Amino acid sequence: GAVVSQHPSRVICKSGTSVKIECRSLDFQATTMFWYRQFPKQSLMLMATSNEGSKATYEQGVEKDKFLINHASLTLSTLTVTSAHPEDSSFYICSTYAGGRSAPQHFGDGTRLSIL
Amino acid sequence: AQSVTQPDIHITVSEGASLELRCNYSYGATPYLFWYVQSPGQGLQLLLKYFSGDTLVQGIKGFEAEFKRSQSSFNLRKPSVHWSDAAEYFCAVAPIYSGGGADGLTFGKGTHLIIQP
Numbered sequence: 512g513a514v515v516s517q518h519p520s521r522v523i524c525k526s527g528t529s530v531k532i533e534c535r536s537l538d539f540q541a542t543t544m545f546w547y548r549q550f551p552k553q554s555l556m557l558m559a560t561s562n563e564g565s566k567a568t569y570e571q572g573v574e575k576d577k578f579l580i581n582h583a584s585l586t587l588s589t590l591t592v593t594s595a596h597p598e599d600s601s602f603y604i605c606s607t608y609a610g611g612r613s614a615p616q617h618f619g620d621g622t623r624l625s626i627l
Numbered sequence: 628a629q630s631v632t633q634p635d636i637h638i639t640v641s642e643g644a645s646l647e648l649r650c651n652y653s654y655g656a657t658p659y660l661f662w663y664v665q666s667p668g669q670g671l672q673l674l675l676k677y678f679s680g681d682t683l684v685q686g687i688k689g690f691e692a693e694f695k696r697s698q699s700s701f702n703l704r705k706p707s708v709h710w711s712d713a714a715e716y717f718c719a720v721a722p723i724y725s726g727g728g729a730d731g732l733t734f735g736k737g738t739h740l741i742i743q744p
Binding site: 515517545547553554555556557560570604606615616617618619620621623 | 661663668669670671672673676717730731732733734735736737
């Protein structure tokens with residue numbers, strides 16, 4: 512069964528709207544969650560690392576005020592795209608990490624964000 | 628900085644034929660290595676991973692991968708592909724100090740696998 516639940520799967524909204532995407536770890540407590548962005552027909556690029564109870568760590572070039580991340584519990588991290596514009600349209604995917612050596616990341620099914 | 632190269636953007640294989648997808652990495656030390664598969668509009672599913680030990684790794688869905696340190700490669704293979712294997716395949720690495728999943732992964736650009744009937 513699914514290990515990670517990501518919601519919503521698809522969002523279409525007007526420019527200027529803020530959009531929240533949820534990532535839930537279903538089977539374990541995820542001390543760390545990751546947010547990736549995938550452009551059409553391209554690879555995944557790490558946006559930020561979300562640690563429970565602390566501020567997220569953003570990759571170079573990612574605007575932290577544009578992409579707000581909250582990891583308030585061990586099973587939930589949220590990504591809010593603030594004042595979204597058409598260039599923010601993309602496929603956003605989260606992943607979770609249970610901790611411990613040799614533990615891989617498990618990915619959600621992604622969210623297709625389309626800004627009109 | 629670490630990087631992952633998947634030299635083949637597209638590969639077309641006949642159903643029942645064998646498959647090999649190439650992956651090369653650049654890193655100061657042997658990283659943790661992964662292969663993920665992505666169906667259209669979906670998230671990523673882990674096929675297999677290499678952390679240490681036996682360099683031939685068995686995964687799900689009949690896939691295997693061989694780590695070759697001398698070539699900095701981690702190629703994915705399957706002896707006989709099925710139409711359901713058509714998807715995007717990503718090779719990824721994680722720093723060895725990360726424990727495997729504690730750091731963000733660096734992905735290759737992916738290989739799009741097309742299966743001919």
